[in-house]
Amino acid sequence: MSFNNAPLIMSLDIASQGSLAPSGPVRRRRLVSDPCLADRLPNSRFIGREAENHAPQALRKQLAATSSAQSRDDEVPQEQEPGIGENPASQQQDIEEPTTPTSPRTSSVLKSFVKSFIAINPRKPVSMTDLQPYQIMKAVDERDVTFLMEVRDKAFPLLLQTSGGETPLVHAIRVGHRDVAIVLLGAFSRWINRLEDQDISKAQVQSQLKTLRVGLKLAINEGLAHSQPDLIASFMQTLVMSEGDAWIWAQVSLIARALSGNADEKPVQTAGAAVRKFTTKELGKASIIATVEDYIANATADLLMMGAWSIVLQSVPAADGLPTYYFARDDRVYKAFVERLDKFHAEVVRRCPRRLRWQLQVLKDELQGRSTTFRKKIEMISLRLDNEDPGVV
Known part of the structure; x- marks a missing residue:
């Protein structure tokens, strides 16, 4: 009977050399954690554009390689059996010409290849009838500005619908996509400026204006007003149109009393203070209000014209009033003011007092033109109405 003493002899040998065998298993070195965030893949539109640009180049290279290989294969038979009375070099040129990358045949192949690629990956048209709010949110997440602009042109109300309790503008601001938020703000300003007069009083439009007002106020609070000069004006226009005409009529009555009062009254200063107080209440930040001085001046001018015309209506009841939804929308109030002043000029001259006629003429002369x-x-x-000549009264 024999025994295998090899392990015992090896352990004795190790002990004699002063090194001990490990008493337990060898511990592996711990791997260092090094996380890596994968970059977001581009959307299908970007991939399609890149494919359209690079596919013809790749196909040209492939055709060039194929044509050179074919020409090498055809060289041997042509040299062995040259045509009678023909130059082999010219015959070789005739063989290679149809397969060169710049030949008409190659161009047609390139066109057919690109068309087939586009047919395989067509750019799906946007169907606004089946579009859902979550698709708008997805476009915001993907920063698909082209899609959002198409929605703006074809179905603007979808940009105001909520999904998950947020509108697209609020969502873009919360996720930090300021570029998308700026595009949406531009779409909102465009919609406000193009809003038809007869549509403002509709219940649906009023609901959209209130929703828009919330988003614009959030954008102002997030500091987008510094990069978007029209944001404050759009917000104030939306606020006035959505709040109704109660505030406007209250200020018109106040300005009318100042215009018809004694010479110490300052109607321009009163109108400007009323607009500035309203703006301060809604915006709350002096730095923001400083960016909307043009809007305050526009609103001040409109209050003066509407106040003066309200006095005219007391003497000329047949005259048309100035619509409140024209308020602070560029020169709409001025155009309506001049139109009515010219239309009822004879009645104004015959029935209105001299001081009111002078005030109407000052407003008409000083507010005309777009260069100022x-x-x-x-x-x-203000120099003329607030510092009124006593001889005019």
């Missing part, structure tokens, strides 16, 4: 800003116009009107 509203702020400059208000300064000139």
Whole structure:
């Protein structure tokens, strides 16, 4: 009977050399954690554009390689059996010409290849009838500005619908996509400026204006007003149109009393203070209000014209009033004011007092033209109406 003493002899040998065998299993070295965030893949539109640009180049290279290989294969038979009375070099040129990358045949192949690629990956048209709010949110997440602009042109109300309790603008601001938020703000300003007069009083439009007002106020609070000069004006226009005409009529009555009062009254200063107080209440930040001085001047001019015309209506009841939804929308109030002043000129001259006629003429003369800003116009009107000549009264 024999025994295998090899392990015992090896252990004795190790002990004699002063090294002990490990008493337990060898511990592996711990792997260092090194997380890596994968970059977001581009959307299908970007991939399609890149494919359209690079596919023809890749196909040209492939055709060039194929044509050179075919020409090498055809060289041997052509040299062995040259045509009678023909130059082999010219015959070789005739063989290679149809397969060169710049030949008409190659161009047709390239066109057919690109068309087939586009047919395989077509750019799906946007169906606005089946579009859902979550698709708008997805476009915001993917920063698909082209899609959002198409929605703006074809189905603007979808940009105001909520999904998960948020509108697209609020969602873009919360996720930090400021570029998308700026695009949406531009779409909102465009919609406000193009809103038809007869649509403002509709219940659906009023609901959209209130929803839009919330988003615009959030954008202002997030600091987007510094990069978007029109944001404050759009917010104030939306606020006035959505709040109704109660505030406007209250200020018109106040300005009318100032215009018809004694010479110590300052109607321009009163109108400007009323607009500034309203703006301060809604915005709350002096730094933001400083960016909307042109809007304040525009609103001040409109209050002066509406106040003066309200006095005219007391003497000329047949005259048309100035719509409140024209308020602070560029020069709409001025155009309506001049139109009514010219239309009822005879009645105004016959029935209105001299001082009111002078005030109407000052407003008409100083507010005309587009070369001068509203702020400059208000300064000139203030010099005449707030510092009224006693001889005019």
